[in-house]
Amino acid sequence: MSGQPEDFGNYFDDFEIGQVFKHPLGRTISEADNTWFTLLTMNTNATHFDAHLSQNAEFGRMIVNSGLTLAIVLGQSVSDLSQHAFANLGWKEIKLLAPVFVGDTIYAESKIIGLKESKSRPYAGIVTALTRGLNQDGEIFMTYERSVYVYKRDGAPTAGHFPATDQPWTDEVE
Numbered sequence: 001m002s003g004q005p006e007d008f009g010n011y012f013d014d015f016e017i018g019q020v021f022k023h024p025l026g027r028t029i030s031e032a033d034n035t036w037f038t039l040l041t042m043n044t045n046a047t048h049f050d051a052h053l054s055q056n057a058e059f060g061r062m063i064v065n066s067g068l069t070l071a072i073v074l075g076q077s078v079s080d081l082s083q084h085a086f087a088n089l090g091w092k093e094i095k096l097l098a099p100v101f102v103g104d105t106i107y108a109e110s111k112i113i114g115l116k117e118s119k120s121r122p123y124a125g126i127v128t129a130l131t132r133g134l135n136q137d138g139e140i141f142m143t144y145e146r147s148v149y150v151y152k153r154d155g156a157p158t159a160g161h162f163p164a165t166d167q168p169w170t171d172e173v174e
Contacts, residue, residue: 009083011153012115012125019112021080026136027072028105029064037068064100066142073133073142076108081129082148084156089126089147098141105136114147123155 038048046053047063054062082088100106114128127150133142151157 009079010081010150011084011156012127012150013153015112015115015127015150017112017115021077021110023076023080023108023110025076026105026107027076029068029072029100029102031062031102034062034064034068034102037071038065041065041067043067059099059101062102064102064104066096066100069100069106069133069142070094070144072106073108073131074146076106077110077129077131077146081110081127081131081146082150084151085127085148086124086151087149089149092145092147094142094144096142098135098139100133100135100141106141107134107136108132109134113145118149121149124149124151126150 035049038045043065047057047059048065049062051062054060108131110129110131112127112129114126116126116128118124118126126147128145128147130143130145132140134140
């Protein structure tokens with residue numbers, strides 16, 4: 001049995017065109033998540049926080065703030081796509097295809113569609129991926145394209161950052 005590797009995540013060298021990642025963690029959206037995010041971002045659209053008003057709106061209930069769903073889907077992809085990134089370069093074609101409601105569990109998956117060696121930064125490259133968010137029923141509610149600057153394995157400042165000790169493990173609490 002092994003624990004989490006000291007250096008998890010993918011480097012530029014690890015990616016291949018066509019590779020698909022089913023990001024490992026789902027996230028159930030609570031009413032508090034939606035309300036806090038909506039207030040934090042100063043979004044005044046009442047369909048995100050007024051259940052009474054939302055009963056007579058398009059979907060008959062409150063909808064989750066799409067900024068929150070975008071942020072969560074992005075976050076779900078980090079461990080696979082950008083754990084070793086130093087810059088997001090942009091998002092394109094963000095499409096919101098279906099509403100997300102409080103109580104939905106969202107998941108994300110990504111497909112690598114572009115890899116470009118950097119001319120100015122030989123220690124890194126640009127990874128481009130299509131990402132989509134899915135709810136618990138497999139309905140795709142969001143898609144986007146994202147490009148990110150990712151370190152190569154030999155150029156990453158993150159390698160070996162965990163401190164070493166010369167004290168061996170024992171089976172007793174010290």
